[in-house]
Amino acid sequence: MIQIKILPFNPFQCNCYVLWVETKEAIIVDPSFSSEQEYQVIAKLLQSEGLSLKGVYNTHCHFDHCFGAPFLKEHHQMDYAAHKDGIQFTENATKQAAVYGMQIAEILPPQIFIDEGESIKFGNSELEILNTPGHADGSLCFVSHSDKFVITGDVLFRESIGRTDLPTGDLDVLLASINNKLFQLPGDFVVYPGHGPQSSIAHEQANNPFLHFGEVH
Template structure:
């Protein structure tokens, strides 16, 4: 069974998720945006073994601690989609822009693409390509638990910004309506910021989806 803990990090209160297979104790961090010591302490407290670092997209508040964690633990970085490589190359500029400590550029050990599967112990995550907020955004879905980690694609009552370089509003709306929502109304999603919700609740109540501005 897949379990998780949300650990907010960075001044942007980004929802980093510590996820793990409760049978094997293998763990992964989804979007470790900062505060590496805090994240490692949470892993140690639960007596887990970190085996993966997973990224949904290349924005600083989602990836800022990834390379530090790789250097400290030797664990590989997987994701996002290769279309977000330019965001990872721009990390020094991003950190300067948002007043974060200097963050060097890095390249993940593997990119993710539509249809990929990520194994964590005995648990499987499906990868879906959902561009719009960034051109290389992916989301991760546990079919067994009906849980999705959606980064900054969709929020409770909102959607991701599209005013950053290579963001596109129409593409984001299509990613949500054609890729996410058809996965099922019952799916609980953990967004990059703010509280969780379900696809079904957002489908009927989210103003960006019920009255989309194209």
């Protein structure tokens, strides 16, 4: 069984997920910790649970989801994995952050590329990778069929959807990703989003005000 710890970090309260299994092998999804103090929360969790970090994966490469890359490189000699189409966002991260009045260091690009049709394996567990563009090119979702959850990044939130007014955002493409990929999952699957509280597929199908059989209303 996969254990999950949700840790909101940085001014955008971006959810960082630490997942681990009985073998104590762990992965991080969306390393959003933006300071040494925030990184120490991760370090103390790994130490207290006796975890061995095996990989780091990003749902997409917007800067608020990638802040932790330098800390992982420094403390674990570890690169993060993401879809290759996300590199453009790491290249423009400082300009994008400036739009929000933030001055940030350059964001390290992913060095490992992943895509739909592959899976993330740690211990005896695995996550299926879904390609779900619309919020941003290179957006991915990670599905555990055995533990019945999906990590959706900024594609689907509790009673909301990802914004589409940023570069490469496309509402029609986003709705197709949600309806054709995420809403094909069973209703009892838990939704773990990039920001905010968790939900479920059934709850979003019934209550998301932005979605109704693929139509916006």
